Amino acid sequence: MEARVSLSVNGVTHDVVVDTRTTLLDGLRDRLGIFSPKKGCDHGQCGSCTVLVDGRRVISCLSFAVSYEGAEIVTAEGLADTGDLHPLQQAFIDQDAFQCGYCTPGQVCSAVGMLDEAKNGHPSHATDDLDPDAANPGDNELTDDEIRERMSGNLCRCAAYPNIVAAIRQAAGR
Secondary structure, three states: OEEEEEEEEOOEEEEEEEEOOOEHHHHHHHHOOOOOOOOOOOOOOOOOOEEEEOOEEEEHHHOEHHHHOOOEEEOHHHOOOOOOOOHHHHHHHHOOOOOOOOOHHHHHHHHHHHHHHHHOOOOOOOOOOOOOOOOOHHHOOOOHHHHHHHOOOOOOOOOOHHHHHHHHHHHHOO
């Protein structure tokens, strides 16, 4: 069965007809020609297809496109709004946080979402010492272990992990 869906991607609204079983990833790539989200494992295990939906990280290979009618979807190429690179994109370049580059768009989108989650006081599995009485929940410092845990859903086959953590630290202002 097909459905018409209006997807807002990187600030542009697209009206597309998709099979109701079409994943967001396939809709972005096959219907809209947006190729930064990559099809890595197609099982939600590698994070190469990570995009931001209303500011939250989403594994697009496990999500149906019809579910995102009216949502604001941002891919790696939509992160910068002034023509300059997003601070995380620049940090990935500065810290040489990519090698083959295949996972980079998903890593960058995930890192943007992760930093926002941390800023808003969302704990992770590695969080054991958040100060619940902090005036600002985002004041709790992100350790390297915390960054690694929060980014654990994004795999890098080239093993650029130390540089990815350094890039995230740089973008977070540490």
